[in-house]
Amino acid sequence: MYSTSHPAPIADQTKVWDLKPEHEFRFEVDFNNAVVLRLKSGTAEIFGAELGSGAEYRFTGQKAAVFTWHGCSLEIQGQCNVAYVADETPxxxxxxxxxxxxxxxxxxxxxxxxxxxxxxxxxxxxxxxxxxxxxxxxxxxxxxxxxxxxxxxxxxxxxxxxxxxxxxxxxxxxxxxxxxxxxxxxxxxxxxxxxxxxxxxxxxxxxxxxxxxxxxxxxxxxxxxxxxxxxxxxxxxxxxxxxxxxxxxxxxxxxxxxxxxxxxxxxxxxxxxxxxxxxxxxxxxxxxxxxxxxxxxxxxxxxxxxxxxxxxxxxAKSGGVVNRDKDFLRHAQLRTIRRYFYGSSYSEYSPFSTIAWYQNLKIYRVEDSIAPSSALPIGIDRKVSETQIVPMEPGPVLIHSILTVSSLDATEDEDKLLESPAAGFVYVSSVDENKKSKKLTLLSPSPGRLPRKYLLLSSFKWMEM
Known part of the structure; x- marks a missing residue:
C-alpha cells in the first residue's frame, strides 16, 4: 500500500551517473520510496526545466528523465525501481x-x-x-x-x-x-x-x-x-x-x-x-x-x-515513456488531492477544518446513467440525463468525498450550475445526520465560511491520514 501523506524514506546508497551530450537518464521510483537527485557538473533539464548546479531534487512516485544537451554528471541518492541511460531520444x-x-x-x-x-x-x-x-x-x-x-x-x-x-x-x-x-x-x-x-x-x-x-x-x-x-x-x-x-x-x-x-x-x-x-x-x-x-x-x-x-x-513517442498501472495512477490522483489541501514538502499549506450546516448548503451530483431503451417499458422513451443534477442528502456516502464549491451565486439559475467555474474544493471528513442539526465537517484550504452554497459531488474519494 502506497502512502501519499508521509515522506517516503531514502535508501542509504549513492550512485553517480555520467551522461554524454544528448543522452538521457531515465528513472522510476514508486510511492513507497524516494530518491534525491543532484547535478554535480554540466547542464541538464527535466521536461525543459533546467536543473541548478548542486541543488537537490527529491522524487517519489515519479517516472521521469533527465536530459543533457552538452553532457553532465548526476548523483542519485536512494533506490530507483528503474534507472538507465538512453542515447536515442526524440x-x-x-x-x-x-x-x-x-x-x-x-x-x-x-x-x-x-x-x-x-x-x-x-x-x-x-x-x-x-x-x-x-x-x-x-x-x-x-x-x-x-x-x-x-x-x-x-x-x-x-x-x-x-x-x-x-x-x-x-x-x-x-x-x-x-x-x-x-x-x-x-x-x-x-x-x-x-x-x-x-x-x-x-x-x-x-x-x-x-x-x-x-x-x-x-x-x-x-x-x-x-x-x-x-x-x-x-x-x-x-x-x-x-x-x-x-x-x-x-x-x-x-x-x-x-x-x-x-x-x-x-x-x-x-x-x-x-x-x-x-x-x-x-x-x-x-x-x-x-x-x-x-x-x-x-x-x-x-x-x-x-x-x-x-x-x-x-x-515519435519517447522510449522513456512507460505504462502506468491503475494502482500508480490512483495514487498519483491521491497525491494531487492531498497537495491541494496540504501543499508539497517544499511549500506546505495549513488547511482549516470548518463546520457547515446542511440547511445552508445545496449539494448535488450528476444524474446516474440511465438504463438502455431495451430495458424500459414499451412505449417509454429513454430520457437523456447526462447533464442533469440531483440533490444529495447528508449521509455516509459523503464521507471522504471531494466536493467542488461552485462559483454560482445564490441569485443565479440552478440550471447553470454545471456550467459555472469552480471556486474551490473541500473534503468531507465527517457527517452528522442528527435530524435537528445536520452538519458536515469540511477540510478547506482557507478559513471561514464557504464563499458559495452550491456544491457538486465528485466520484473521487480521499482518506486523510
Missing amino acids: MASYINLHTALQSRRVAAAAAAATTAMTAPPATDREGQATVAPGTTGPVVMLIGPVDAGKTSLAKLLLNYAVRQGQHPMFINLDPAEGSVLMPGTVSAAPAMHILDPEDGFDALGLDKTAGDVSTPLCYHYGFPSTTDNPKLYGLLAAKLAETVRARLARNHQTRPAGCIIDTGGVIDAAAGYELIQQSIADFHVDLVVVLGHERLYSDMCRLYGNSATVKVVKL
Missing part, C-alpha cells in the same frame, strides 16, 4: 517543434503590438472583445493513446516557452490527471513560471501579480474518464474554451503566446474521435500533434488534410 524533434511555435509567437506579438498602436480595442455586438487576425499565438493540441508522453511534452513546451519570455495558456482536458488543481476537472492556467521539476503543474496560475489572466479556470466534471459522461464532458470543454478565448481576447500581451492543450488517452473511432474533433473546433486549434499512434495520425490527416486552418503533425 528531443531533436521536440526542440524543432518548439522553435516553430516560438516563431509564430514572435509574429503574433508583433502583429498584436501593431494593432494596439493603430486601432482602438474592438468589441462585438454583445460587448465582448474581438481579436484581430494574426494576433493569437499557436493553439496546439496534443493527442495520442494513454501513456504516450503527452503530458511530458506539454511540460517541455511550456518550460521552453517560459524560458524565452512567453506565457502560454496550459489547458488540461484529461480529467484523470487533474494537472492544475484537482482530478475530475477540466482546467486552464497560464504558465507564468518554469514548472518545478519535482511538483510539475502545482504552481500554475499562482502569480497574483499577473491579474485576471493568471487566475486558474476550472470546471467540475467529477469522473476520471471522458467516456464516463461524454455529453457533460463535451459541454464543459466547450465552456472552458469559450472562457479561455474571452480571457485571452482581453489581454493582447499574453494572447500571442497561444495555448498548449493536453488531452486524455481515449482515441477510439467512436466517442474519442467525436470529442477530439469537438475540442479542435471549440478551442480554435490550429496544430494537432499526434504522439505514438499511426492510425490516429492517418485518421486526423484524413479529417483535416484539406483544412486551411488545422495542421496535423506526427511525433
